[in-house]
Each structure stands twice: as structure tokens, then as C-alpha cells.
Amino acid sequence: MTTLAPRTRQIEAAIAPPTRLVVRRNPHAALWHAAATTIIWLTSLFVVALWVAGGGIGATLGFTAETLTTLGRLTGLVSANLLLYQVLLMARIPVFERGFGRDAMTRMHRFVGFWSFWLLGAHIVLLVAGYSASAGINPIVQLWDFVWDYPGMLLATVATLLIVLVVVTSIRRARRKLRYESWHLLHLYAYLGVGPALPHQLWTGADFLSSPLATTYWWTLWAVAAASVIVFRLGVPLLRSVRHGIRVSRVERDGDTGVTVRMSGRSLHRLGAHAGQFFVWRFVDGAGWTRGHPFSLSEAPTAHGLSISARVVGDGTQRLTRLRPGTRVLIEGPYGHMVGAARQGTKLLMIGAGAGVAPLVSLLEEQPYTSGDATLITRDHSDGDAMRQDAIRDLVAKRGVRHAPLSGPRSPGPSPWLSASHGAWRGPDLIRYVAPDLDAYDVYLCGPVPWMKSVTADLRTAGVAAGRIHSEAFTV
Secondary structure, eight states: OOOOTTTSOOOSOOOOOOOOOOOOOOOOOOHHHHHHHHHHHHHHHHEEEEEHHHHHHHHHHOOOOHHHHHHHHHHHHHHHHHHHHHHHHHTTHHHHHHOOOOHHHHHHHHHHHHHHHHHHHHHHHHHHHHHHHTOOHHHHHHHHHHHHHHHHHHHHHHHHHHHHHHHHHHHHHHHTTHHHHHHHHHTTHHHHHHHTTHHHHHHGGGGGGGHHHHHHHHHHHHHHHHHHHHIIIHHHHHHHHHTOOOEEEEEEEETEEEEEEEOSSSSSGGGOTTTTTTTEEEEESTTTTOOOOEEBBSSSOSSSEEEEEEESHHHHHHHHHTTTTOEEEEEEEEEEEESSSGSSSSSSEEEEEEEEEEHHOOOHSSOOOOTTTTTEEEESSSSGOSSSHHHHHHHHHHHEEEEEEESSOOOOSSSSSGGGTTTTTTHHHHHHHOOOOOOGEEEEESSSSSHHHHHHHHHHHOOGGGGGGGEOOOOO
């Protein structure tokens, strides 16, 4: 074990001479990213083109009530497009999963969702203002007329209320007050919110039916969204789960506050899972089993076994401690880009906090490196909280991994990701001290999102290129 004690001491681990390693990279990653980006840009530009072809620019320049109406049409078109992308981004479609990665898709999901909501609000306000100005009536009367007298508008109103519910519960302050299970159930109403909006768009939306091309586009996009949810969120996971017959084989305590669940199954190598990735897991052990939870692999996957480790902090993780051998397991995945194929260098610096150490351990078990060329920094509130300790000791003894545990309260210094015992250190200095030849390293991060942001800032200050920093976040 490597000790990062006060700065007067040297790291005692011997650094082995450089050895040429063959690091496997994904040659198709750039192509997947280009394909996903192209799809989003082309479809977005097509929607704007529909508005332009419908005389949108000319109507806008008139500065009349028609200006408000045509801007309302534009915001409605873009909002509808983004709303459908909300569904597509979280439907586990391979082109987006492989092109953007789960972390980027989660951020995009949140960004697109809020923009779709604000544009929806602008769509309603602008159309009410435009129509009421043209008719010379009170805007409230016009809004009432829309809801009660226009085809499909009652259903559209229901859809809007469901979307408002999802947006309100997605605000971070509100999100923190909800149990994960409750928030996840409420979030599923986003799917319900999309459906009731369809009749309104097809019955009263002139831009949706203005030409055969526009009609084909919207019907195709709706069909793809619905099919994606059915196929990739339901069909594929169920088929994989049945085919591989995954069941719980053993449940073990991991540190004072952690648990490790080991599972077995048939031909698990055909899942194509790699260390560092995660699945969404459902354990069929009674009421509430339908709620899925994302957990990373905590050991390098094999043809016959998968393992996950978690800190017991809520209902979902507490349930893991009560699982019995033989419990059937349903999976979605594998997901994630925090894999060995992302490596560019020959050395590894792993920095993890709490249960975030688990996927880093699995990567260290799977990846090639020479003795002394891999360093693991672990951050825990106390020594007893540390997880995967047996596996870490094996890696130190058998593969020459340098392990530096940092336990205790948070540092009050400029780098709060460190422990108070190392508060005298600046994060960038400690990073360069541990890995003086930073250009040879790839850095893998896993832990709470604010903690990872703090570490990332110090890594960038230390001179680590953004492309050499690999991490994954599960929050929306």
C-alpha cells in the first residue's frame, strides 16, 4: 500500500521501467459519435425548414398578430421535436448509446427536457397572444376556447400537466427531497405526456400535415420513438435476461456499510460487457421488483459470473442485503463509456470515492499494465467504509498496483475532494506527485458528481488533457 502522508515523505512504491503494452481501443467510436450527431442535426434542421417553407420568415417580419402566431408555430415545432428526442435519448438506442455514452446522454436528456418545456410554454403563450390579438378578444377567453373547442386540445392539456409534473420533480432541489424510487416512477410520466399530445398535433397542427414530406417525417419520428421504447427498453432486456438465465449466487458484506452481490448465468460473455460498465438491475424478489437501479460491475465480468457492489444508503440498496441465492435477475445493458477501450496511454491513475471504487477495481483487474504503472486513490469517510478491500490487496500483491487510501472528513483546503489529513496539499500538486509523468496516464474517476467535478478541475489544472479523463455519472 502506498502512503500519501505529509509532503516530507516520498512514495515508497517502486516504479517499474516502461514496457510496451498493447491497449485495445474502439476504432468505431468516432463513427458512432458522428452518426448520432448527424441524426440530431439533420432532423433539427428539417423541422426549421418546414417552418420556413410554411412562410414563417415572411410572417415574422410583418410585426403583426401573425408574427406572434408564426413564432408560436416555430416554438411548437421545435418543442415537439425535442420532446420526442427526450424519449429517444433514454430509450437505450444503440446509435446514441455508442455515439454519446450514458454520461453525455444523461446531461443531454436534462438539457433537452428543460428546453422542450420552456419552448412549450412559449408556444402556448405566443399562440394565445396571436389569436386573441387577431380576434380582438381577451387572452383568457382565447385560451379557454383553445382548450374546449379545438380538436385534441383537452388531451394536449393533460399532456402539458404531466410534463409540468416531470419538470418540477426534476429540479435538483425538489429531486433531493424525493426517494429515488418515487422520483423514477414520476419520471415515467414523461412517456405518458408524449402520447396525449399526438392527436392535437395531427388534428390542428398545420405544420405537421402541410405536405406529404412533413406528414411522413412526423409519423416516422413518432413510430420510431414508440418502437424504440418497446424494443430497447422492454424487448431486448427481457430477451437477454431469459437467454442468459442470470440468478443471484451469493450476497456478501463489503466493509461496514457496503454489500456485494454475485450472480451467475449462461454464456455471459455474449453480453459484450466490459469492466467499468454498468447495467440497470431488477431483482425479482417480491413487490417493487420492477424498479430498476443502475450499478456498475465491481469485478471484471466472466463467461459465468457478474458482480456488483453498493453502499447501503436507501431502500434500493438495503434490498440488496436481503436477496437470496437463486433470485432471478433481469438486466438492461451493458452501458457506459468508462472502459479500457478509451485508453490513450500506457499507465493508469484511478481515483474513486465510496462505492465508486468498485468499477475502478474491475478495470484494474481487466486492463494490461506493468507493475507500478497503475495507481489507485480511494476516498472514504472512515477506514471501515472502504469497499473491495480484499480485491485491492490482491491487486497490490499480484499486479503491483500502488494504493493510496484517503480516509476521514473532507479537506477544508482548496481541494475538497481530499481528506482533511491532506489539507495542506493542493490537488494538482498531489496529482503530479503521484503521477509525475502525467502524459503517460489515463485517469478514471468514479464517485459522487460534485466530488468528481472537484477532482476533474484539479486534474485539468495539473495538465491532464480532457480526453484522458474518463468518468460516468448516473444522475439526471
